[in-house]
Amino acid sequence: MAEEQLVTFSLGSEEFGVDIMSVQEIIRIPPITRVPKAPDYVEGVINLRGNVIPVISLRTRFGMTRVEETDLSRIIVLQVQTKVFGIRVDAVTEVLRIDSEAIEPPPSIALGMDSQFIRGVGKIGERLLILLALDQIMGGE
C-alpha cells in the first residue's frame, strides 16, 4: 500500500504537512535580510552556508496574522525541483507516515485560505493535516 512520509508543522491552531522528500533541513531562525520590492509574503533572504535563499512567511502567504518569533519558530528549508527556499513556521511538530488513501482532495470550500496551496487533506484519526502544494507556494500564481 502506498504510503507518504510527511514533516508536519503548525501555524496557529492548524496543522500542515509537507512531503519529507522535499525537506532539506530544518533550522532555527537566522538573521533575515529584508528584500525591498519583493512580494509581501517573502520575508527576506538568509545565508544558508554560503547560499542566499529566500524565506517565505507562510502566515502572510495564507493571509494569517503575523506573530512574534518564539523558541519554537523554525524555517523548513525545501527543495522543489531546482529551487531551494525556506518556509517560516510556528513550530515543527513531527514526522509521520500516512496512507495515500487517507488523503482526500482539497475541499471545494477551502479552509479559510487559498485552495491553490492545498494538495489535499490527510486524516489521521481525529487530526486533519493540510498537505501543501509546494510548487504553488513559491511564485506560481
Added chain:
Amino acid sequence: MNQSNDNNMGVDLGEFLEFYLLDSSEQIERLGAGLLQLEKEGGNIGLINDLFRSAHSLKGASGTMGFTPIVAMTHAAEDLLDRLRQGKIEVSLEMIDILLAVTDRVKAMLVKVEQRQEISVGYEDLVISLKGLINGEKPVILATPQFSQGQEGAMAKFVPLNFSLSQDEGEKLNNAHMMGHGIYQVDVKFASGTLMKAVRAVMATQRLEGMGSVIKILPSLEDLEVGDAEGFSLLVLSDEPNEEIRRELLEISELVEVDIHPYPVGEGVEETEANEREVEVKGESVTDSERFIETTGVKSEITSEEIADVLTESKIFKPLPIQKIAVVPKVVVPVSTAPATEAVSGESNAQVHTIRVDTVRMDNLINLVGEMVITRTRLVQIGLDLKIQYSTDNMVNSLNEANVYLGRLMNDLQESVMRLRMVAIGTVFNRFPRLVRDLAKKTGKEIELVLKGEDTELDKTVVELIGDPLMHLIRNSVDHGIESPEERLASGKPQLGTITLDAYHEGNHIAIVISDDGAGLDLEKIRSIAVSKGLVGEREELTENDISNLIFLPGFSTAEKVTDISGRGVGMDVVKKALNNLGGMVDIATRKGKGTTFTIRLPLTLAIIQALLVEVGDEIYAVPLSSVLETLLVERTDIKTVGGLPMVQLRGNTLPLISLQEKFDLPVPETANEEVYVVVVGFGDKALGLIVDELRGQQEVVIKSLGDFLNNLPGIAGATILGDGKVTLILDIGSLIQDILVKR
C-alpha cells in the same frame, strides 16, 4: 549503431560521449580556423597537415562512437586534404567553401548528438562534392607502371609494392579506402622447396575471399607457375584484424611467413632514392602503430592503417622537397621509440598542461572559499574578543598571530580560485574570422579581420555573454562600416578593408575595441533620422559624441535597405542593453572617412566586486564601487524639491537624489539627522545621488544570485554575505537611474 550502443553501455557511453563532444567541437573549431588561414595563405604544408590531423582524429573518434554520417563526411574531407598535402591538387576557393560547409554540417550533427537525438542531418551532397573535387583534379596515380619488379629482398622491411593496378583495380582500391576499409599488403613466403607455388597462391586467395577480397597477386600466377619466387604478395581489402588474416594464411601448408602491412593508398611508389629512405620510415612507424594497437587494446573501427597515417603524418611523402626528406629519418628515430600517443601529434605536448573541469565543481570550490573567508572573519573577531578578556595570556596572542597568517593564506587562496574562472577572450574572438569572411563574401566586400590581445583573460561568465554583442558590432562594421572595394579605391584607401578586434586590461576593467577603417558614421544623416523619428528635437544642441550615441536608441537604423546581416534597427540598442547587463558600457569614436571605433568596457569579473557599504536605517546595502563617483555630506536644508523630486546643487549642476529609505519602504527614523550622506553614482553619462544614513567603508564582496524567484527586483542586482554571516543586498545602479529618468 549509436542506439544499440546506448542500450549496451548506458552510463559509460554518456561519459565517453561528453569527451567525444568536447574533443570534436575542438577539432571542428581548429578545422574552421585552419581553413580560413589556408584561404589566406594558400598551400602551407604544415597547415594542411594540421587540418588533415584534425579531420582524421574527428573521423577516428566519430567512428569509435558509431556516428556514421560524421565518419563519411570527415573521411571524404580527409581524403581531399590528403591529396592537398601531397600536392596532387591545388587549394581552391570552392574547396575551402565545401570544407567549411563540412565543418558546419558536422557541427549541426554534433548538436544532434549532444541532444541524444539521431543524426538526421543530410550529408551525401557534401560527400559527393568532396569526391568531385578529389576526382576532378586527381592524376591517375595507381596505374603508373614504372616500378614493378622491385620486391626482391624487400621482405625483411616493409616496402609498399607497386602492384601495377589497372584502372579498374585502382578504382576499387580507392573506393575501399574512402569507405574506410582496411587495405593491406600481405607478403607471404614459401617454405623452401615448395612445389606448385601457383596453387598455394590461389588457395591463399580463396581463403581470404571469406574475409575480404584480394585485388592483386604479385608475381602473377603465371610467373609463380614457372619462376622460382620465394614468396608472393597480395593486395587485400579486409576489415578483419591482421592476426585473423595471418592465421588463415598460415593454415595453408608450405606457407611459412606472413607479413601484413597497411598499404598506403594514393601514394604511388616511385623510384627515387629519397623515396626509398622514406619507405623505411613508413615501415618503422607501421610497426609502431601495431604496437600501439596491441598495448592500448583499442579495437575500434580505426584501422591500423589509419593510425599509421597519423603516425607518419610528420613524415610526409611527396610534397616535401628532397633535401627536407633527407632530414626526416633522423627526426623520426626518437619519435618512433617514444610512446605512440605522443607520436600522434606534436601539439599534444602543449595540451598536457590543461585539464577540463566541470564549472559546477569550480563554482562549488569558489563558494567554499567564500565561506572560509567569512568563517575566518569570525575567528578574527573571537580572537580580538579573547584578547580584551585575557590580554596577558600568551596563547591568545599566538591565536591572533595564527589568524593573521591564515588571513594572508586565505587572500592568496581566494585570488587563485578566482583566477580559475578566468578565460582568455580568444575563445570568443576565434569565431569571428569565419563570420567576417562569410559576411564579406555575401556583401562583395574585401575585409580582413585582425585579432589582437586574444590572451586577455576575463571572467568566464563575461566571456560567455560577450559573444553576441560583439557579433552584432562586427556585423555592423562589415555591413555599414567598410565600403565596397570600388568606393574604397575611389577614396584613395586600400581595397582591402580592415576590422580590428582588440582586448586589453585597463585598471579594474577590460576594454574590448572594435575598429574599422571604413567610412565612419554619417553624423548628419544620423541626426536627421533621429529628428524624423522624433528621437531628438530639431533644435536640440548635440555634440558629435551625443549624435554618435543616438544609434544606441531603440528603433534606430540608418541602413537604407534591411539586409540579413544587420539592419532592422534592433541591433545597437540590444547591444547596449546586453553590455549594460554585464555591468559594462560602450563608447563610440568616429571620424568621417577614417572609420569608427567602438570601445567596450567591462568589469573583469562578475563574481567579486569592490563595494561601498552604506547604512540606511537598520539595513546595510552594498553599492558597486565602479559606479560610485564621489560621496558628499549634505545639509538637509540644502536639498530642494523640484517637480516632486529631491535635488541638490553640485558644482553648479543639479543632481537628482533618491532616498533609499523611501525607495525601499524602510521605516522612517524617529529623529532625522541634520546632515545626510549622499553617494553620487554614475552610469553611462547619467548621475544620481543616493541619500544614506552612514557610510560603512569599502569592501570586496562576492556576488551571489538571489535565485530565479527574486531575480528581477527593481534596484537590486544581487546579494552578498558579509563577515558577520548576514546577507546584504547589492544595489543595481543602472535600474535605479533608469527609474528616475522615467519619472522625469
